[in-house]
Every structure is written in structure tokens, then in C-alpha cells.
Amino acid sequence: MDSYRCxxxxxxxxxxxxxxxxxxxxxxxxxxxxxxWACSRCGAEKNLFRKV
Known part of the structure; x- marks a missing residue:
């Protein structure tokens, strides 16, 4: 399971x-x-997340 960063x-x-x-x-x-779905902290769209 990969994590993703905003x-x-x-x-x-x-x-x-x-x-x-x-x-x-x-x-x-x-x-x-x-x-x-959007970032729960800043509301950024899902496509702005990158795998970490």
C-alpha cells in the first residue's frame, strides 16, 4: 500500500x-x-498528489 503526498x-x-x-x-x-476526493487539509485535487 503506497502513500501519496499533496x-x-x-x-x-x-x-x-x-x-x-x-x-x-x-x-x-x-x-x-x-x-x-480532495486533500482533507487544503482541498487540493487528487491529481496533485504524488506517490512517496
Missing amino acids: GLCGYVYNPRAGEPGSNVAPRTEFGDLPET
Whole structure:
């Protein structure tokens, strides 16, 4: 499971943890997030994230 970093604010999406506050279950791969998903910190679009 790969983590992805926001290119604007540096937030790291960790698929092992998911985002319980955003209704994203643990173990949800980044590629499985909907295209409408955005950074929970700054609101950046999914395409601005890069694998770390």
C-alpha cells in the first residue's frame, strides 16, 4: 500500500489508516478513492498528489 503526498500542503494520505473523518475506510488504496476526493487539509485535487 503506497502513500501519496499533496503537492500543495504536504499532507500524506496513508491508505493503511484511511480517513475516518472523511468516511474513507482504513486499507483504501489511493487509486480506489473517487475522482472527486480532495486533500482533507487544503482541498487540493487528487491529481496533485504524488506517490512517496
